[in-house]
Amino acid sequence: MTPTGAGPGYAADGSVVAERTEAFSSLTMRAVLPGDTVQLLLDSPDPAAITLYRERVVLSQKTSRGPSLIAIKGLGTRTRMIGRSVEQIRDCPMPEDSAERSCGDLYAVLSAPRKPDLFATLLASTSSLPEGGSQAINSRPAIPIGKSGRLADAACLDLDRVDGVVIEDLTFQDCWLAAIRALGSRRITLRRSLVIGSSYGLAARGRADRPSDDVTVEDVTWVQDTSGFDETSLTRGGPFRCRDGRTTELGCPGMMWRSIPWGVSHHGVYEHFNGALLGGSDLQGPIVFRRNKVLAAYNGVRLKASGCEDLPASGLSPASCPFNAHVWIYENLFSYVRDNPVELETWATDAHIFRNRIHNAHAWFSFDDMGGGPIYVYGNRGWFDDMPALAWSPSAPGGPPCLRRPVPKPAPEAGFDPKLDRRFDYLKVRWLPVGVEEIDATGRVDWMDPLEQSCEASVAGRVIKLALPAKGAAPDTFRYAMRGPIYVFNNSWSLRSPVTGIGAAANLRHWNNAISFCEPGRAGYEIELCKIRPEVFDAAACGREFVRADDLGRYAGAKGSVPFFDCFRWLPMDERGQDMPVLRSAFDHDVSNDGFPPAFEQLAEFERHGRMGDPGFRAPERGDFTLVRNALAATSTCLVGETADGRLACTEVPADRSFAGAVAPDGQLYEAPDSPRFKPPK
Numbered sequence: 001m002t003p004t005g006a007g008p009g010y011a012a013d014g015s016v017v018a019e020r021t022e023a024f025s026s027l028t029m030r031a032v033l034p035g036d037t038v039q040l041l042l043d044s045p046d047p048a049a050i051t052l053y054r055e056r057v058v059l060s061q062k063t064s065r066g067p068s069l070i071a072i073k074g075l076g077t078r079t080r081m082i083g084r085s086v087e088q089i090r091d092c093p094m095p096e097d098s099a100e101r102s103c104g105d106l107y108a109v110l111s112a113p114r115k116p117d118l119f120a121t122l123l124a125s126t127s128s129l130p131e132g133g134s135q136a137i138n139s140r141p142a143i144p145i146g147k148s149g150r151l152a153d154a155a156c157l158d159l160d161r162v163d164g165v166v167i168e169d170l171t172f173q174d175c176w177l178a179a180i181r182a183l184g185s186r187r188i189t190l191r192r193s194l195v196i197g198s199s200y201g202l203a204a205r206g207r208a209d210r211p212s213d214d215v216t217v218e219d220v221t222w223v224q225d226t227s228g229f230d231e232t233s234l235t236r237g238g239p240f241r242c243r244d245g246r247t248t249e250l251g252c253p254g255m256m257w258r259s260i261p262w263g264v265s266h267h268g269v270y271e272h273f274n275g276a277l278l279g280g281s282d283l284q285g286p287i288v289f290r291r292n293k294v295l296a297a298y299n300g301v302r303l304k305a306s307g308c309e310d311l312p313a314s315g316l317s318p319a320s321c322p323f324n325a326h327v328w329i330y331e332n333l334f335s336y337v338r339d340n341p342v343e344l345e346t347w348a349t350d351a352h353i354f355r356n357r358i359h360n361a362h363a364w365f366s367f368d369d370m371g372g373g374p375i376y377v378y379g380n381r382g383w384f385d386d387m388p389a390l391a392w393s394p395s396a397p398g399g400p401p402c403l404r405r406p407v408p409k410p411a412p413e414a415g416f417d418p419k420l421d422r423r424f425d426y427l428k429v430r431w432l433p434v435g436v437e438e439i440d441a442t443g444r445v446d447w448m449d450p451l452e453q454s455c456e457a458s459v460a461g462r463v464i465k466l467a468l469p470a471k472g473a474a475p476d477t478f479r480y481a482m483r484g485p486i487y488v489f490n491n492s493w494s495l496r497s498p499v500t501g502i503g504a505a506a507n508l509r510h511w512n513n514a515i516s517f518c519e520p521g522r523a524g525y526e527i528e529l530c531k532i533r534p535e536v537f538d539a540a541a542c543g544r545e546f547v548r549a550d551d552l553g554r555y556a557g558a559k560g561s562v563p564f565f566d567c568f569r570w571l572p573m574d575e576r577g578q579d580m581p582v583l584r585s586a587f588d589h590d591v592s593n594d595g596f597p598p599a600f601e602q603l604a605e606f607e608r609h610g611r612m613g614d615p616g617f618r619a620p621e622r623g624d625f626t627l628v629r630n631a632l633a634a635t636s637t638c639l640v641g642e643t644a645d646g647r648l649a650c651t652e653v654p655a656d657r658s659f660a661g662a663v664a665p666d667g668q669l670y671e672a673p674d675s676p677r678f679k680p681p682k
Helices: 086-090 120-126 262-267
Strands: 016-018 035-037 052-054 059-060 068-073 077-084 107-111 142-143 153-158 163-168 171-173 178-183 186-191 192-197 200-207 212-216 222-223 275-281 282-288 293-297 301-304 323-329 333-337 341-344 346-354 357-361 362-366 370-372 373-379 380-382 436-439 443-447 463-467 485-489 492-496 499-505 508-511 513-519 554-555 563-569 587-588 616-619 624-627 636-643 648-652
Touching: 120 178, 120 200, 120 275, 171 485, 186 200, 200 212, 212 275, 275 282, 275 293, 282 301, 346 554, 357 362, 463 499, 485 648, 508 648
Parallel strands: 035 068, 052 077, 059 153, 068 163, 077 171, 153 178, 163 186, 171 192, 178 200, 186 212, 192 222, 200 275, 212 282, 222 293, 275 301, 282 323, 293 333, 301 341, 323 346, 333 357, 341 362, 346 370, 346 373, 357 380, 362 463, 373 485, 380 492, 485 508, 492 513, 499 563, 508 587
Antiparallel strands: 107 142, 436 443, 554 563, 616 624, 636 648
16 A cells, blocks of 8 residues: 555565555545555665655454454555644634634534543544544543534544454554554554554444453553654664654653643643653453563553443453453553553553663552552662752753743633643633633633642652542542562662652562662762652642552651651551551562661561662663672562462562562562463463
């Protein structure tokens, strides 16, 4: 295939592959059958030419009961599917004043009581099929009504009820809001591709009557915010050339990292960044995300179980919520990630997160309000050499630091910036007034949180993101990992942030981790980069949304100043504010250069065998976690293994039989327990 068909198609070396070609279009794809290969070719023999495929393509209702798959192949960066800008998707310039403005056709809308986010809206849009009809894919949380919804064509490639497709060796450029959208589809693989821009690389959604399972994203590079990159040199493998002249495999910070407040990219003018390379809603496993590069992005993997959100927390089970099961996230690079490299929402079971590298990210592993378990987090390496938003160094790359120009607003809130704190309502096709997050059907206004919109918001981060019930939460609505623990073991971390905080430890098993906090005298230490933020601790402020904030605290180690836990309490609580000892956690056999908080030393479950001292990383400021000779982390008396009942245990062994951290004394990466449970899919 070529963009328009008819003429010859050329290979990457300029040779003729086909004298005649078909157009890559929805109409042509109707003739494709399971087992067919669709090869996108160049339309010019010029060996330097790039062929642009500008037409949105829909592949619809392709089903195979056998192993045969449809393959859609490109020629790497030489064949590019080109989408539309966010401005074109919205078709509505931002107003200069602070008023609401409608634009385009104002479609009639059915809205559920729950406030929809952009991801739900994208996946709930009607899908225009090749024959010109339209179909409501899901009635929640909203259905735009009309010939087509505002976001019905907000993807470069749409998969509609497809069973069995492989997409490989393609480049997707400026495909807002999604490069690929898969609705009611299964056996989907995206591999060896480059995605430039987009809210989502692959946005997929299943339904109870049309399960979506067996989803794989592998060997894909995603550069979401390209403002810090020399875009002419973008390739899948890197290294990457930055606008400031640097060349690096870790990507380049841009305006989302350097200039935009966290809340603005979460739910303000730049909300379109709030996506992920893989965004899934109601996906059944296996879900495989491996060997990818996620650079200058908001999230890496974001998996929701939307269909279970209305179930009581006590009613969640693999039978009632069969989503996000058998998740494998491994051997990826996440760099300059403004929110979460890995985010599991509502429910997840048997999720393995291992051997990933995390460089300059906010909250690495997000399990906030997530039921289910067990979750396994092991063999990961994470470090920093930068921080977002604030002007911590005159030489910090990626553009000017965050700057706000707030203007006074009438009650109830004040100090919003007209250029940043404005949200586009994709359902009703309008810009909301400055500082307004939502207007419900009754006319009630929800205002943005001014603290979330500030440049100082969300600059410290944490490794494990957990939380507590919010004020006013109804009983049996907040979810914890009750089915099995969250196992966090044999990871190597270089931190300027707490291990966890703004919440409680909840059913954690934290063993054999090697941690180096940012302190004076440590390689890579910068006083502004390593400063505690916020400098003054305020329990009421950090826990303002929780049912109780009276006993949250900041807990540094036995020495040093960086908190081990911040805005933290040991036991989780229920919606009434009562302790939940059934979810008591265990920390042990960890190595920390700052030691551990003395406030918890009387707890039998806290670091009975923990060791204070430099773990012995060779160069953590550069992401090198191999161990120097006689490193403290080179030995451990804990060996993590599987028990007869399928749980993990920290078994006591001679010190030379085990080690702490992600890298063994001989330089090899940590090997998972020898069990079929830890063997990833092929």
